[in-house]
Amino acid sequence: MADHHDDDLIPSQTAGYKPGEKKTLEQYQDLDAQDESLKKWKESLGLGNSSAISPADDPRRVVVDYIALEIEGRDDVIVDLSTQHALEQAKNTPFTIKEGIEYRMKVKFRVQHEVVSGLKYLQIVKRRGITVDKTEEMIGSYGPSADAYEKKFQLEEAPSGMLARGHYVAMSRFIDDDNVTHMEWSWSFDIKKDW
Numbered sequence: 001m002a003d004h005h006d007d008d009l010i011p012s013q014t015a016g017y018k019p020g021e022k023k024t025l026e027q028y029q030d031l032d033a034q035d036e037s038l039k040k041w042k043e044s045l046g047l048g049n050s051s052a053i054s055p056a057d058d059p060r061r062v063v064v065d066y067i068a069l070e071i072e073g074r075d076d077v078i079v080d081l082s083t084q085h086a087l088e089q090a091k092n093t094p095f096t097i098k099e100g101i102e103y104r105m106k107v108k109f110r111v112q113h114e115v116v117s118g119l120k121y122l123q124i125v126k127r128r129g130i131t132v133d134k135t136e137e138m139i140g141s142y143g144p145s146a147d148a149y150e151k152k153f154q155l156e157e158a159p160s161g162m163l164a165r166g167h168y169v170a171m172s173r174f175i176d177d178d179n180v181t182h183m184e185w186s187w188s189f190d191i192k193k194d195w
Helices: 025-029 036-044 084-092
Strands: 062-070 077-080 095-098 102-111 116-127 130-142 149-157 166-175 181-192
Touching: 062 166, 062 181, 077 084, 077 095, 084 181, 102 130, 130 149
Parallel strands: 095 181
Antiparallel strands: 062 077, 062 102, 102 149, 116 130, 116 166, 166 181
16 A cells, blocks of 8 residues: 555545444444435435345455546546556556546446445645645445446546646545545556647
């Protein structure tokens, strides 16, 4: 895992917001069955699906399969994050982004064992040791499911011009309302004039 010393990867706090009390999966399932809005909320978390099986030999609550750049007219640029080897590859194998293109990041992940509340994606991008971009994206709250979830982020535009071209290093973290870091890794990319 990456170092935890970077204060840039701490989520922002909303004044007055206090995360709800942590509950087990069983406690969520036993919440007031007479409340229709609560029932719909529980269904949105997948709590009605008793077939969701979490592997006993994998204690992780959030398993990130990949993060990708979705670019209109091109295949997605996928950064595999599913194994420790894939994380090392992401760190040591930069990919190319064409300057000035519009893209959208997306993440595919699974939740297992228990509900994850307020999952966020944090990212800082550095060039020559100087932070040039910081992203904080709310992913949401999810219940365990055998099926993967996919979350698409806001549309962005890659920087352009001679000064923007070059090598960038990013640090990313998935963290929840309980300040549990589910995954942290570094990766790199190059902004070039063309693909």
